[in-house]
Amino acid sequence: MPHTETETHNGYTITYVNDECTESPRHDCQNGLIVVDASMTGRYDPPDDETLPDSFTCPTCDGAGRDETADIEPTDDRPIGTNAPDCPTCSGEGVIPATFARLVEWAKREHGATVVLGLDGPNDYTDRWRVWPYADDSTNVRGLIFDTAKRVAETGSPLDRMEEFLRAELDEYNAWAEGDVWSYEIRDRNGDRVDEAGREDYSNRIIGKDNAESEARGEADLAGPQPEPLHAVRLTMEQWQTVMVELPEIGLSDVIAAQLAES
Numbered sequence: 001m002p003h004t005e006t007e008t009h010n011g012y013t014i015t016y017v018n019d020e021c022t023e024s025p026r027h028d029c030q031n032g033l034i035v036v037d038a039s040m041t042g043r044y045d046p047p048d049d050e051t052l053p054d055s056f057t058c059p060t061c062d063g064a065g066r067d068e069t070a071d072i073e074p075t076d077d078r079p080i081g082t083n084a085p086d087c088p089t090c091s092g093e094g095v096i097p098a099t100f101a102r103l104v105e106w107a108k109r110e111h112g113a114t115v116v117l118g119l120d121g122p123n124d125y126t127d128r129w130r131v132w133p134y135a136d137d138s139t140n141v142r143g144l145i146f147d148t149a150k151r152v153a154e155t156g157s158p159l160d161r162m163e164e165f166l167r168a169e170l171d172e173y174n175a176w177a178e179g180d181v182w183s184y185e186i187r188d189r190n191g192d193r194v195d196e197a198g199r200e201d202y203s204n205r206i207i208g209k210d211n212a213e214s215e216a217r218g219e220a221d222l223a224g225p226q227p228e229p230l231h232a233v234r235l236t237m238e239q240w241q242t243v244m245v246e247l248p249e250i251g252l253s254d255v256i257a258a259q260l261a262e263s
C-alpha cells in the first residue's frame with residue numbers, strides 16, 4: 001500500500017497518494033543542464049546525461065607538457081623539443097585541474113551558459129543536490145547547473161530570471177530524488193470522485209507535496225457546492241418490489257435505473 005494523507009477542503013475530501021516509482025522530471029525542455037562528477041554516477045543516477053570535466057588541456061603547452069620555448073641548445077641525439085623542461089603551467093602533466101572558475105568558463109564556452117551555479121552532491125545524509133558557494137580556485141566541485149543557449153532558444157525563458165528558474169528545476173529534481181511525488185483524488189460528501197483525473201483516464205503525478213496541495217485545493221475550490229447527500233437504504237425483496245411499484249409516481253424510477261446501469 002502506498003503512503004496516503006487525507007484532508008478536507010471546501011467540504012471535499014482530498015486523498016494524497018505518495019508515488020515514489022515515477023520517472024525522473026529531467027527532460028530536454030528545461031532551461032538547465034545538470035552535470036555531475038563522474039564518481040557520482042555509480043552511486044546515484046546522474047540527473048542529465050552529461051559528465052563534469054575533471055581536468056582541461058593545458059593552454060600553455062597545449063597538452064605537450066614541455067616548455068618548448070625554453071632556450072635549450074639542441075644536440076644530435078636530443079633534437080628540439082625532446083629535452084625541453086616541463087611546462088611551468090601544468091608542471092609537465094599536460095592538463096590543468098578543473099577549478100570552479102575554469103568549469104564556469106567551460107560551461108559558457110561549450111554550452112553558451114549565462115548563469116552557472118556550483119553544486120554539492122548527495123552524501124550519506126541527503127539525496128539532494130545543493131547550490132554551493134565554491135571559491136574560484138576550488139577543485140572539489142561535484143556538479144554544476146547552468147542554462148544552455150540551445151535550451152533557452154527553445155524555452156524562450158527571460159535571462160534575467162534564469163537563476164530563479166535553475167533553482168526551481170533543481171528543487172524539482174531533488175523532490176523527485178527524495179520520493180516527494182504525489183497524485184490525489186477528490187471526493188464529494190457522497191464519496192463520488194470529482195477531480196479531473198477521476199473523470200478522465202490520465203496519470204496525474206505532481207512533484208512536491210506543496211504543489212500537490214495547491215493544485216488539489218484549487219480544484220476543490222472550483223468544484224462548486226456539494227451535491228445533495230445520498231443515503232443507502234436496506235430493504236427486503238418484498239419491500240423493494242412495493243417501492244418499485246410506487247416509484248413511477250414520485251418520478252424516481254429513471255434515477256434508480258441509471259444508478260443500477262452504472263453499478
Ligand SMILES: [Zn+2]
Pocket residue numbers: 058059060061062063064065066087088089090091092093094095
Ligand atoms: Zn602545460
